Amino acid sequence: MCGSGPRRISGRLVGSGAGVAGTGRCAGCAFTAVAARYVAMRGVPVTELAAKACYSPGYVAQVIAGSRPVSAGFAARLDEALSAGGEITAAAAAEHAVRDEIRDAYQRGRADALAELAAFIGRQAGSGRER
Numbered sequence: 001m002c003g004s005g006p007r008r009i010s011g012r013l014v015g016s017g018a019g020v021a022g023t024g025r026c027a028g029c030a031f032t033a034v035a036a037r038y039v040a041m042r043g044v045p046v047t048e049l050a051a052k053a054c055y056s057p058g059y060v061a062q063v064i065a066g067s068r069p070v071s072a073g074f075a076a077r078l079d080e081a082l083s084a085g086g087e088i089t090a091a092a093a094a095e096h097a098v099r100d101e102i103r104d105a106y107q108r109g110r111a112d113a114l115a116e117l118a119a120f121i122g123r124q125a126g127s128g129r130e131r
Contacts, residue, residue, distance in 0.1 A: 031070045035078060039064060042082050053074070053080075
């Protein structure tokens, strides 16, 4: 998500105002920024980290790189394995909040578009126009 900044969906600005302090990133990329920082700070190899978190090394690498979505359970295990004091878990929660906001805005936009279409069809049917 990062790099695109806030986006406008259904006329609402989403993904803004929820940045992660010290990362220069939006909350939509909070997890990857914080997790990568802790991995670098601790100097733990991915294989060792994966063993501590009880996940495969490939999966751990993909989630930290942002190629796969992060789950709350994974974030909690990673937070514990890296002794991050809840910072990784909080970053994942912030990322989930942004994704939920974007999903909800998209769904509201679809509902609004369908309502407009239904009103248009109703107006067309009410006008007695035939095609």
